[in-house]
Amino acid sequence: MKVLIYIRKISSNVKLRKWFLYCSIVLIILMFLSFVFRNVILHHFLNKITERFHTNYKAELYIGESSFHGINGLSFNNIYLKPIAGDTLLTIEKLDFHFGLLKLLFGKFTIHDLEIENTYLTPVKHDSIDNFNFLFRKTSAKIPDDTVHGQNVNYAKSMDGLLDAIFNLLPTHVTIKNFNNINLYNKYEFSFYIKQFELKEKNFNLPIIVKEDNIEHQWNLLGQLDKSHRKLSFTLQGEKSEIVSIPFISYHWNAKIQFGQVSFSLDDADFSNGIFTVNGVAALQQFSAQHKRISSEYVVFNDASIKYRINIGANYFEMDSTTNIRLHTFDFNPYFKYVTHPSKQIQLSIHKPSFSAQQMFESLPKGLFTNLEGIETKGNLAYCLDFFVDLNETDSLKFYSELKSGSFRIQHFGKMNLSFINEPFEYTAFEDGMPIRTFTVGPENPNFRTFAQIPNYLKYAILTSEDGWFFFHQGFVPDAFRESIITNIKQHRFARGGSTISMQLVKNVYLNRNKTVARKIEEALIVWLIENLRLVSKERMYEVYLNIIEWGPGIYGANEAARFYFDKDVSKLSLAECIFLASIVPRPKSFKYSFDENHQLKESISNYYSSVSSKMFKREQITEQEFNSLVPKVELKGPAYQMLLKKTAPNDSLKVITEDEEL
Numbered sequence: 082m083k084v085l086i087y088i089r090k091i092s093s094n095v096k097l098r099k100w101f102l103y104c105s106i107v108l109i110i111l112m113f114l115s116f117v118f119r120n121v122i123l124h125h126f127l128n129k130i131t132e133r134f135h136t137n138y139k140a141e142l143y144i145g146e147s148s149f150h151g152i153n154g155l156s157f158n159n160i161y162l163k164p165i166a167g168d169t170l171l172t173i174e175k176l177d178f179h180f181g182l183l184k185l186l187f188g189k190f191t192i193h194d195l196e197i198e199n200t201y202l203t204p205v206k207h208d209s210i211d212n213f214n215f216l217f218r219k220t221s222a223k224i225p226d227d228t229v230h231g232q233n234v235n236y237a238k239s240m241d242g243l244l245d246a247i248f249n250l251l252p253t254h255v256t257i258k259n260f261n262n263i264n265l266y267n268k269y270e271f272s273f274y275i276k277q278f279e280l281k282e283k284n285f286n287l288p289i290i291v292k293e294d295n296i297e298h299q300w301n302l303l304g305q306l307d308k309s310h311r312k313l314s315f316t317l318q319g320e321k322s323e324i325v326s327i328p329f330i331s332y333h334w335n336a337k338i339q340f341g342q343v344s345f346s347l348d349d350a351d352f353s354n355g356i357f358t359v360n361g362v363a364a365l366q367q368f369s370a371q372h373k374r375i376s377s378e379y380v381v382f383n384d385a386s387i388k389y390r391i392n393i394g395a396n397y398f399e400m401d402s403t404t405n406i407r408l409h410t411f412d413f414n415p416y417f418k419y420v421t422h423p424s425k426q427i428q429l430s431i432h433k434p435s436f437s438a439q440q441m442f443e444s445l446p447k448g449l450f451t452n453l454e455g456i457e458t459k460g461n462l463a464y465c466l467d468f469f470v471d472l473n474e475t476d477s478l479k480f481y482s483e484l485k486s487g488s489f490r491i492q493h494f495g496k497m498n499l500s501f502i503n504e505p506f507e508y509t510a511f512e513d514g515m516p517i518r519t520f521t522v523g524p525e526n527p528n529f530r531t532f533a534q535i536p537n538y539l540k541y542a543i544l545t546s547e548d549g550w551f552f553f554h555q556g557f558v559p560d561a562f563r564e565s566i567i568t569n570i571k572q573h574r575f576a577r578g579g580s581t582i583s584m585q586l587v588k589n590v591y592l593n594r595n596k597t598v599a600r601k602i603e604e605a606l607i608v609w610l611i612e613n614l615r616l617v618s619k620e621r622m623y624e625v626y627l628n629i630i631e632w633g634p635g636i637y638g639a640n641e642a643a644r645f646y647f648d649k650d651v652s653k654l655s656l657a658e659c660i661f662l663a664s665i666v667p668r669p670k671s672f673k674y675s676f677d678e679n680h681q682l683k684e685s686i687s688n689y690y691s692s693v694s695s696k697m698f699k700r701e702q703i704t705e706q707e708f709n710s711l712v713p714k715v716e717l718k719g720p721a722y723q724m725l726l727k728k729t730a731p732n733d734s735l736k737v738i739t740e741d742e743e744l
Contacts, residue, residue, distance in 0.1 A: 123147055123155075140164045140215050154179045154194075167205075167212040174199035178252065195252035202262045233422055235395045241352035244359075248308050255280040264329065271328040283307055288320075293328040300325060314346035324367065334372065337379075341367030357393040362386060371448075376599035380448035384409050396422050402430075411436070411444035413464075424473040431466040438462045438489050449599045450606065452591060456495035461487035475570045480563040484609055491614065499607060500616040502590060508629050510637055520637065522628050528640040530651055532624040535639055538656045540623070541702040542663035545693050548582040552619050556583040556612035557605075583608050586626045631669045632662065633721065646672075648719035656707055657690075661715045664689050673725055680717065680725055687713045 127144055134142040145159030155178055162171040175198040181191035204213045260275040271293040278287050287302040304315030318341065319325040327338040342365075349360040364386035369379045387406045392399040402416040413433045420426040438458040447454065463485040470478040491499075505523025509516045520526055532540075544551055550558055558581055580588070587607050592600050611617055632642035642662055643651035654662070664686065665672045677683050690713035698708040717725060 123149060138164075138215050138218070150177075151179075153181070164212055164215045167210070167215075168203065170203060170205075170212045172199075172201045173197060191249045192251075193253045195254070196256045196258075197260070198258045200257075200260045202260075203265065205265045207265075207267055233396065236398065236421070237352065237355055237357040237393050237395055240393050241350075241357045244311060244350055248311050251306060251308055252280070253282075253308060255285075266329075266332065269329075269332045280306070291328060293326075298323070298325070311350045312347060314344075314348075316342060316344040318342040336370065336372035336375075338370045339368070340365055343368075355395060359391050359393075360389065362388050369448075374597055376448050376597050378448040378451060380446050380599065382408065382446050385446075396420060408446065409444035411441050424471050426471045427469070429466065429468040431464065433464045435461045435463050435487055450603045452497040452499075452603065452607065453495045455493075456491065457493040458489065458491055460489035462489055463487065470566075470570065472570065475567050478563060478567050478570075480559060480566065482557075482559065484613075486613055489614075491610070497591065499591070499611055502617055502625050503621060508590065510629075510631065518635065518637070522625055528638055528644075529628055530638070530640050532620050532627075534652055535624075535627055536652055536654055536659060537702070538659035539639060539651065539654060539662060540627070541697050541700075542656075542659045542693055543627070543666060544582075545696045545700075545702075546663045547585070547666060549696070551582045551623065554581065554583075556581060556608040581608075582626055583612060583622060585630075586622055587611070589629060590625065630666060632665065633669050633672060634724075636669070645719055646717055646721040647715075656694075656703065656711060657713065658715050660690055660693050660711075660713075661686075663693065672721065676717075676725060680722075682713050682715060689713075 124147065127147055131142045131144070134140060141161075141163050143159075143161050144157055147155070147157045150156055157176040158174065160171070160173040160176060161169055163169040175196070178192050178195040181193065205211060206213075255278070257275055257278040260273075260278075262273040264271050271291070274290040274292070275287065276290070278285070283305045285302075285304055285306065289300040289302065291298045291300055299320040300317060301320060302315055302317050304313065306313055317325070322341065324339050324341055330336050330338050344364045345361065346363075347359060347361045349358070351358050364384075365382055366384055368382040368385065371379045385406075385408050388404065390401050390403045392401055397418060397420045399419075400415065400417040402414045404416075405412055405414055413431055416428070416430045418426075418428040438460055441462065442453065442456050442458060445453070465481065465483050465485075467479065467481045494500075502522070505521060505525060507519055508522045509519045511517065521529070523529055548558070561581070584604060587604050588600070591607055592604055611622075628638040628640075631637055632639070633645050636642055636645045639662075640651040643649055643654055643658075646662070647654065647658055661675075661682070665675065668674075675682055675686055690711065694703065694708055694711050697703045698705065
């Protein structure tokens with residue numbers, strides 16, 4: 082109605098009519114000239130792009146022929162991309178598409194009817210020389226993290242704009258013919274080949290030929306694309322439901338990843354009230370992975386999925402608690418939030434109320450908990466985890482983790498009887514993942530000493546040094562773990578572990594010494610089972626610990642250590658000798674670093690003696706007279722002294738034990 086009124090005003094005013102006529106003529110002339118000279122304009126524009134690309138990336142972008150066809154169609158022939166000195170990365174023989182002319186007038190660039198023929202994408206790497214890293218080395222100035230031109234990025238708006246741009250650029254109709262991706266890494270080669278692919282309307286079916294080590298497999302990517310509602314879903318699987326192996330993983334990372342089917346959906350994406358929200362589902366079937374840092378065996382997820390809801394605000398990323406993760410029949414709802422500014426904050430919580438213990442054990446991925454496979458339980462469990470840290474104020478870190486029992490009990494042990502150490506057993510010591518010595522932990526071993534035969538000085542000194550609350554906690558000390566996390570964050574490395582004696586015992590006796598993530602997770606669960614179900618008494622646990630821990634090169638157990646360092650039975654050790662033995666538990670092969678060139682304890686050891694003896698005195702484990710008369714001095718005898726004579730380490734600093742070494 083307003084437009085009609087405006088037109089009537091124009092028609093009633095001669096001057097306005099003339100102005101409107103002139104503008105219309107100019108616009109028509111401009112449109113005509115643009116149409117006539119559109120190819121000239123296109124070539125000029127492309128020349129600018131190729132020049133800028135050459136300047137920014139030190140690379141050649143060549144387009145052989147280009148032209149408009151119709152009002153909104155573009156054709157490009159013989160495109161190639163390569164670094165100035167290097168092999169060609171990309172060649173495209175033909176690329177045609179149409180763009181949305183009307184939407185372009187409103188600032189949106191959309192593509193439809195895309196056709197690509199005879200494409201070759203060939204990343205090449207020989208030693209340190211490659212033909213693709215130039216794409217990541219733009220010569221223009223870098224933009225600081227989380228900022229654009231000094232202003233904080235609004236992640237919600239950025240992600241909404243990015244997703245909108247992606248869906249706008251996705252064509253409604255696509256035809257791909259003869260697409261080749263050949264990857265050459267030194268003498269290793271793998272490739273992906275698409276003979277022909279066509280996307281019509283919303284559905285697509287993309288067959289991909291994958292070739293590795295001269296063996297071909299076919300993958301099928303099936304899905305739906307709904308541009309107008311910003312929805313996408315797809316399923317990737319092997320032909321005839323065969324297991325799919327990811328190429329290159331084995332070659333580059335010495336790992337293996339396989340799956341029967343992977344599916345993903347983006348069901349909803351909405352930007353409102355300053356928050357960008359995405360919802361969808363991702364699922365894995367018959368998924369398996371193997372890497373020496375994860376597990377010595379394949380970790381298998383037969384059926385796993387995540388129904389996610391992710392909220393992105395101006396300065397944060399959040400996976401809210403409606404997100405549901407399911408492993409077989411067991412599920413839980415995690416919450417995670419990362420705030421980027423004004424200070425970086427991380428928050429994680431999991432609250433899983435009462436659930437069937439047996440259901441959880443049956444749903445655990447195979448390969449992560451090998452010693453618990455086949456376990457049968459009764460009763461319920463509940464779990465709670467709360468973690469928060471402001472990286473600008475790490476001392477304020479909060480950590481709480483608790484697994485609660487509800488009439489929980491073990492009816493039948495799985496692969497391993499967790500109470501076997503109550504009786505004499507054979508212990509195998511490992512070094513670098515290899516077994517180096519096996520001996521009996523029991524009376525049959527002449528060096529075995531019962532809990533009563535080991536002097537209190539030694540027991541208290543090690544407890545003070547390693548785990549002062551061993552007899553009072555149930556396998557874990559949250560405060561100690563919290564402090565280790567704070568230390569590691571401050572030092573930007575794994576500088577301090579949080580292991581209790583219970584955890585060290587389980588690591589050495591129940592599990593192999595492979596440094597894997599799986600072993601650490603299984604370690605925590607076995608510790609909880611032993612401690613909470615009282616499968617082994619605290620006294621027996623400590624007795625075994627003192628008889629198996631390494632105390633020097635090839636030296637295991639307290640009595641062997643007493644013989645090696647002081648040529649006496651462990652029961653005869655003095656207070657100073659016991660504190661010395663406690664000091665070398667974290668670094669048993671490096672005992673020589675504790676002595677100077679005169680074979681005396683270094684001055685730096687005095688602080689350790691003072692700290693340990695002070696705590697022992699406060700806990701009434703030694704008398705005031707023993708505390709006051711203690712001198713940080715020991716006299717080595719036996720094999721240790723002979724080794725010290727051969728070489729005295731010049732370094733005056735104690736070795737820092739890292740979390741990786743503790744693993």
